Structure formats: structure tokens, C-alpha cells
Amino acid sequence: MSKKTRHEPHEEHADESWLLPYADLLTLLLALFLVLYAMSATDARKFQEMSEAFSIALTGGTGVLDYSKTQPSDDPPDLKDHKATAPTTPASTPDQRRAELMRQEQEELEKLKKQIDNYIKNNGLTSELSTKLNHSQLVLTIRDNALFPSGEAVVKPEARKLAEAISQMLQKFPDYEIIVSGHTDNVPISNSKYPSNWDLSSDRALQFMKILLANSSLDPKRFMPIGYGEYHPIADNATAAGRAKNRRVEVSIIRKYQDSATFTSVDEAGN
Template sequence: MSKRGRRHGLIPPWMVTYADLMSLLLCFFVLLLSFAEIDLIRFKQLAGEMKKAFGVQRQVPAEVIPMGTSAVFDRFSPAEPEPTLRDEVRQITSLERPRHDTHREQVRARVEQRVREIHLNIEDALRSAIDAGGVRVERDGTNVLIRIDEQGTFPSGSAQVTGDFSALLHELSDILVLSPGNIAIDGHTDDIPIRSSRFRSNWDLSAMRAATVANILLENEDLEPSRLTVMGHADTQPLAPNETEQARARNRRVEITLQLGDAVEREVLAAMFPLSEG
């Protein structure tokens, strides 16, 4: 610039470019500042509308059981509120077990207790026969199985009971009257074929022995005949291979199964949830 221009106070040419650059930088930072200030409420509204428009779905891992909620607690939680930095209400889903699951567990526990009680009562009533070795009482789930060996109960090849066995069955009938459930009586033989004037095969013998036991039990008039079923299985369900005399003697038996499951469950439910009178 000439000395004349400096003397008269003229603006240098580069100052115009510098001023334009500063103006542009100022506008740029003002725009950045406006972008940084986000209206949180407006942003959440826009995000919600975008979610509905594009069908965004909450992702739940496959191994996690989805937890439901109710319309009543859609906005408010029954738990204690937790302070948050934002003005919002949060609901926490608890792992509380549904009431019907608790009732089911209570019913199962009482059914198990009742079955165990009946099992012990039968064992006590048949203690002398159990100690002598001719009778075994076992649990099979919710069933109580009374297994009676042939020795001391039926003569070989016969369906006539001995006097001691008849007395034992009378004692057992008193227990069965006081116990719920159906009663299955099954006759079993070994694999040695039988053919006589009375029995054509082991099928006849096993069925007749089961029927004889049922008839003696039903001499107790308090025992309902509709609760009993009788079946003969011959040698089709052995407890051990018919290879020795001891195994064959074990397979010749009569089994009385007290089927407690459904009957005891109904009994427990009636006690837990009695019907209101009137």
C-alpha cells in the first residue's frame, strides 16, 4: 500500500477477506451450537413415532423367559420407586411365582404325604407276614403294591387259599376300605405249563387265583366291588428269568395294587378348597 493510502487511513484489501472468513466461522459455530441443544421431550416423541412407523420390536434373548405386565401397572409400579435423572416412571418385573404354581406344589406335597401314610398303614397291618417273608409292600409312584408269594398262600397248581392267607386278606380288606383309589389284583405263574381237569393253562390258573383273592376281600361288605379289577397274566410278566427253582417260586405270585394317584388328589383338593355350603 502506498504512503498516501496509509496517511489517509484506508483499510487494507486483505482485511475484507479476513472479515468474511470470521463471519463464516461464527455462523458455523452457531449452527453447531444449535445442533447440540436437543429438545429431549420432542426427541422422544419423534423416536416413538419412528418406532411405530417402522415396527421396531424389543429384542429378548432366546434363553430369557419373557415377562408380562398388566394394563393396570402400565404406568405405575407396585414396587418401591427408584429415583432417576429423568422425569419418568419405571416398572420393575419381579420373579414372584404365580399363585397357581404354589397351589400345585402344595397339592403335590399333600398327595405325597397321604400316599406315604397309607403305605405305612398297610405295612403295619401286614407286619407279621412281611417278617415271615411271604409278603412285600412297595411304593410305585402314587401306587402301593402288595406282592404275595405263592408259598404259604396257594398249594401248587391250585387256586384254593390257605387258612393263614385267608385271615391275612381279611385284615387287608379293612385297610383297603379306609383307603381311597381302585384296587387291581393280578395273578402270575412261572413258565412251567399246567394242564389239568380244572385249568387248561397257566392263564386259567393265574386268573383264578386273582379272582379268589378278590372274592375273599369282598367278603368285607364295606368294600365296594366297583373298585376291584381282576387279571391273569400267566408267565408273561416274570420278576426274574425262569432259570432256577428260586426264580420260578418268586414269579408265582399275586399282586394287589392300590392305585392312589387320582383318588388321593381329589381327596386333597376337597380338603384344601372345600365347596361353600348353600
């Protein structure tokens, strides 16, 4: 009788439970090397994003890879929260900056007009001087009889005090261009000194400007004298009263920022 082959009992399989922590260890080592590599890069923002991603994947968002915990901060927590939630203020546009400069200029010129108006009122000169502020300039108008003898351009001694007072007010606003202009009526003049109204008006503007510039605080390069003769009247030359208004000197403070929009004009003092 044949002998039956006897099978040896099977050996027990080795315990493989060690593979799980071993795989975890390899994963952690891989993550560690990736983090170390990221730390060697110069882009801190990418490192932060990578480290936060690994922290979330491996530790549920907390742990040794939490980048925010590795960075010291001098800010208190409430300040850091404020930084994170504070809205960013948009930069002003060129149009907004120009609008703000125009607003500031309007305030400056209104202030200067008020100072001149107070001087006119306090010195009883309302019939001889007036001011007007419009979209392009602040104009101080002086009747010629307050400044000059008839047909002459020599400033009266008593008018020098007025010129000096005006120069003191102008020196507080040194950044503006100033035009001093002379005007006459349409009655022709012809003498040995002034062959035309052009000559008379030009010389009057120049002589009054020289007195203003006796104040050394004023910058001469910002001043310009102009003679308009009879060609820019503000009243009807057909009457004596109209011709008297047309004979004048104007000191114009020119706006630096002008716009086609109409500003609210401040009418002449006393009107």
C-alpha cells in the same frame, strides 16, 4: 359572555363486593346439585370419586362432601387400615393345586405302606409279603405259597386272615382304584381245571379279590382282577428260587395323580 356549562359531580359506583360471596354461593349450589345428581346414580364408586374430588377442590379435602364420613362403618379404625394395606393373596394355579393333591396322595400312600409293613413285621411274614411304592402305585406282593396250594386257586384257610387284614387297611382309603393281579412261573400247566397259566393266574386273582370284597365297606366298582400268566416275571425263571418269586398275587393301589417325575421310592420291606 357565554355561560360555562357546569358539570354535575359524578355519582359514586355501587359497592360490588357482594359479587364474591354471590359467586361462591352459586358455585356451592352447582356443586350441591352435581352431588345430588351423583347420589341418584347406582354407581357408588363414581359417586365416591366425584364427591372426593369436590371436597378437595372446595374444602381442601375435608368438609361436608367427604364421602368417607357419610358412610357408617362397623369396622374399627385399625381393621379398616388393615383392609387397606393387606396384600391380596393370589389364587393358586391349576398346577399348584395339582402339586398339592399329589403331595397329599404321597402322604396317604406312605401311611398305608407303613401300616402294611408293620403288619408284615408283627406277623413274621417278611419272607412271604413285601411292599413297594413308586410313581404310579403302591404294590403289595404276596407269594403264592402263602395263599394257595400248588396248582390251585382255592385260598388257604389261614390266608383268609391275611386277606381280611388287608381289606381293613384298604377301607381307610376308599377313593383308590385297586387291581388284583395273578402271576405264575413259566412251567406249563395243563389239567382238567386249568388248561393254561393264564387260567390259573386269572382264577387266583379273582378268588383273592372275592375275599377282600367280603368287607362290605369296600366298593366293588373300584376293584379289578387280572391274570397275567407267566408274562410279567420279576425274577429269572431259570432257577427254582426265581420261579418261586414269580408265582405271586399283587394288590396294586393305583395313584390318582401321576407324573412323569420320579418319586422317591420306598424299597421293599426288609431289603
